[in-house]
Amino acid sequence: MGNIGDSIDLKRDLVLERSVELPTDVMWAAWTKAENLSHWFAPKPWTSRCSIDIKPGGAFNVTLISPTNDEVDIEGCVLEVVDGRRLVWTCGLTEGFRPAPSSDDPMSVPFTAVIELSPERDGTKYRVIARHADEESCIKHRDMGFHGGWGAALDQLIEHMKGQ
Amino acid sequence: MGNIGDSIDLKRDLVLERSVELPTDVMWAAWTKAENLSHWFAPKPWTSRCSIDIKPGGAFNVTLISPTNDEVDIEGCVLEVVDGRRLVWTCGLTEGFRPAPSSDDPMSVPFTAVIELSPERDGTKYRVIARHADEESCIKHRDMGFHGGWGAALDQLIEHMKGQ
Numbered sequence: 540m541g542n543i544g545d546s547i548d549l550k551r552d553l554v555l556e557r558s559v560e561l562p563t564d565v566m567w568a569a570w571t572k573a574e575n576l577s578h579w580f581a582p583k584p585w586t587s588r589c590s591i592d593i594k595p596g597g598a599f600n601v602t603l604i605s606p607t608n609d610e611v612d613i614e615g616c617v618l619e620v621v622d623g624r625r626l627v628w629t630c631g632l633t634e635g636f637r638p639a640p641s642s643d644d645p646m647s648v649p650f651t652a653v654i655e656l657s658p659e660r661d662g663t664k665y666r667v668i669a670r671h672a673d674e675e676s677c678i679k680h681r682d683m684g685f686h687g688g689w690g691a692a693l694d695q696l697i698e699h700m701k702g703q
Numbered sequence: 704m705g706n707i708g709d710s711i712d713l714k715r716d717l718v719l720e721r722s723v724e725l726p727t728d729v730m731w732a733a734w735t736k737a738e739n740l741s742h743w744f745a746p747k748p749w750t751s752r753c754s755i756d757i758k759p760g761g762a763f764n765v766t767l768i769s770p771t772n773d774e775v776d777i778e779g780c781v782l783e784v785v786d787g788r789r790l791v792w793t794c795g796l797t798e799g800f801r802p803a804p805s806s807d808d809p810m811s812v813p814f815t816a817v818i819e820l821s822p823e824r825d826g827t828k829y830r831v832i833a834r835h836a837d838e839e840s841c842i843k844h845r846d847m848g849f850h851g852g853w854g855a856a857l858d859q860l861i862e863h864m865k866g867q
Contacts (some may be wrong), residue, residue, distance in 0.1 A: 553799070594817055595759065596791075618782065618800050619759055627760075631795055631802035637715070638795035638813040640836040641805060642851050649802040671762075672797075672804040 545653055545668055551677050553669040555689045560662040561700055564606070567623045569696045570654055579695035593620055598634040614639065618651070626654040648680045663674050665693065706735070709817055711801055715841050717833040718855045723763050724826040725864055729786045733860045734818055738865075740811065743859035757784055762798040778803065782815070789820040812844045 547554055559566065570577045573589040581587035590600045599615035604663045610697040616634055619627035633639050639649065653668040667689060671677040711718055723730065733739045737753040745751035745767045754764045761865060763779035772791040780798055784792035803813065817832040822849050835841040 545799070553811060590829060594755065627800055629796065629800060631803065632815070635709070635789055635834065636815045636817075637834045638815060638836040638840075648848065651796070651800045653800075670801045672801065676802075683762040 540548075544583075545655070547668065548670070550674045551671050553677060553681055553685045554666065555686055555693070556660060556664070556666040557693065558659055558689075559665045559693070561697060562657045563623055563658050565700050565703075566656050566663050566665060566696075567626075570574060570626055575699065578699040580662055581691055582693040583695065586696045591617070593626070594636075595619060596634070596636050600630040600634075622660050624656050626652075628652055635660075646683065648676050648683070650680060711832065712769075712834070712837045715835050717835075717841060717845055718830065718850045719830070719850055719857070720830045721781070722823060722826060723829045723857070723861060725861060727820045727822050727827045729820075729864050730820050730827050730829060730860075731790075733864050734790055739863065742863045743856055745857065746855040755781070756798075757781055757790070758799050759783060760798070763792040764795075764798075767844055789821055790816075792816055796847065810847065812840050812847070814840075814844060 562703040569579065571591070571593045573591050573648050576591065577587050579591045580601055584606045586604045588602050588604070589617065590598055592598050595618060597617040601615075601666040603613065603615045604613075613630055613635045615628050615630040617628045617635055618632075619625065629649070630650040631639055631651060649672065651670040653670065655668070656667040657664040669680060669685060671680060679690070707774040733743065735755070735757045737755050738814070741751050741753045744753065744765055748770045752768070754762055756762050759782060761781040763781050765777045765779075766854050767775040768773075774841065777794055778797045779792050779794040780796040780797075780800055781792045782847065783789065792815070794802055795813040795815060813836065814836045815834040817834065819830040819832070821830075833844060833849060835844060
């Protein structure tokens with residue numbers, strides 16, 4: 540932990556890794572500026588609005604908005620920031636490192652997201668690690684469509700940032 | 704958040720503040736070296752052993768041991784380290800910023816501890832803020848004896864470090 544290139548726990552972590560034809564600084568801006576993040580974070584046809592403060596203890600709050608205007612709030616906390624290379628946030632804590640309230644929602648899966656960016660010849664090696672408390676919540680998140688959802692969001696990120 | 708001298712949320716935070724006749728570097732060593740922490744963290748007659756790694760994402764693990772050798776494990780994670788001045792850790796996450804498993808124990812109260820040390824003429828202004836998800840868990844922690852327990856532990860800290 541706390542390093543570039545974290546080790547993976549095969550039973551409790553989900554990983555999405557892709558090579559992306561965008562420079563690391565563009566990928567970093569996509570993740571760390573709310574006006575970018577809100578354009579790609581929610582897989583369409585959902586949209587989102589974001590309030591983020593990219594420093595340890597800062598808020599990482601996203602509201603997902605359904606096509607029928609139902610809203611789902613994700614309240615999280617930024618944990619680690621290595622400029623241009625690594626961003627860690629969690630929905631297990633909220634702003635100011637405060638523990639998140641426990642949820643009655645059976646679809647609620649607390650996780651910590653480690654976003655790693657490494658320069659490659661043609662762009663960026665992009666890796667997301669989603670860390671879970673246990674194997675059960677990891678499987679639940681996988682079966683809820685982690686890879687499809689985060690993959691679709693990455694496609695939206697690329698499309699949005701190429702249009703900048 | 705993320706600053707020296709955090710603001711207090713009166714409904715969700717518990718605070719212990721005392722002036723201590725020990726220099727800030729001694730107080731820092733008491734909190735950040737396992738061989739010190741294990742001597743004072745558990746109010747007697749309980750004892751403890753500790754495994755801590757004082758960097759963001761590092762483990763903050765303490766096993767409390769009762770007089771009859773029952774053990775209670777507290778697994779936590781270090782969140783923020785400002786050398787000699789500020790230590791933040793939580794039992795809402797475990798090593799590597801991984802969300803902590805939810806507990807069935809009704810006495811389990813996830814919290815984040817902010818330890819602040821400020822130099823004073825004769826020693827150190829010592830302040831602990833315990834942050835909770837909501838008012839209910841804050842009241843539960845208060846009624847479990849937060850102030851008495853952390854106060855007794857501080858007395859033990861002072862006694863141990865004066866004997867060094």
